[in-house]
Amino acid sequence: MKFTPIASATLLTTFTLANPALAANPEHTRQLLATKQCSRCDLTDAGLVMANLVGADLSGADLSRANLSRANLMGADLRGANLMGASLNGANLTGANLSGANLAAADLRDTFLSQANLVGTTLVNANLLGAVGLPNYTGNAEDFYRWGMAEAERDNHQRALDLLNQALAMKPDYANAYLGRSMVQFNQGDRLAALADSKKAAELYNAQGDQMGVKVAQQVTEGIEQLNKPKERRPSFGENLLGLLQGLAGLALQMGYI
Missing domain, CATH: 1.25.40.10 (Tetratricopeptide repeat domain)
Structure with a gap:
């Protein structure tokens, strides 16, 4: 038997957006996977599960509702990116630059955030259960x-x-x-x-x-x-x-x- 310190006030549930959205621009998806250079690309709803995006330039990209579960984004440039409602469950964001990014309602469960830059990042209603390496200023x-x-x-x-x-x-x-x-x-x-x-x-x-x-x-x-x-x-x-x-x-x- 054990104490059960239920933290119902956390309510860190990932929100599912109700309105259907357009799929990612296929050319932009191919460009990202081929070159890892996709600044300001339209990657809305992109399927990027387990993608190798080490050091990728995704600054200003629209990744809203994208599936980046278990993707390797180590050292990636995500400055100002829109990741609202995106799934980053188990993703490696070690050393990534997320300054000014929008991670509202994103699924960040079990992500690795050591040495990540989260200055000015929006984390409203983000699910951070199991996230490792959260800096104090978050x-x-x-x-x-x-x-x-x-x-x-x-x-x-x-x-x-x-x-x-x-x-x-x-x-x-x-x-x-x-x-x-x-x-x-x-x-x-x-x-x-x-x-x-x-x-x-x-x-x-x-x-x-x-x-x-x-x-x-x-x-x-x-x-x-x-x-x-x-x-x-x-x-x-x-x-x-x-x-x-x-x-x-x-x-x-x-x-x-x-």
């Missing part, structure tokens, strides 16, 4: 918190921990992130770290005058402390503590704490 502490809790829901505990650490680096007094990280650490089996974070969350909620937050964090702390005791020293309800903690996680979700 979001605020609340964004990284939501992304972290969404990863925790998928049992991607290490990614969740990394994102929550980024949230706390940006906002060291972020009580929700401490409580969320406590639950992730609990799921990883690190009860001592989970306990320290739940206590820190309670301290911060108290300092911020959030008494409901204090109550939830203290109950989580008490539950973890009981589970840290040998079985014979636990109270009679000890075997139900994990269920209790799951219930507290649900309460924390309802109150907006996770």
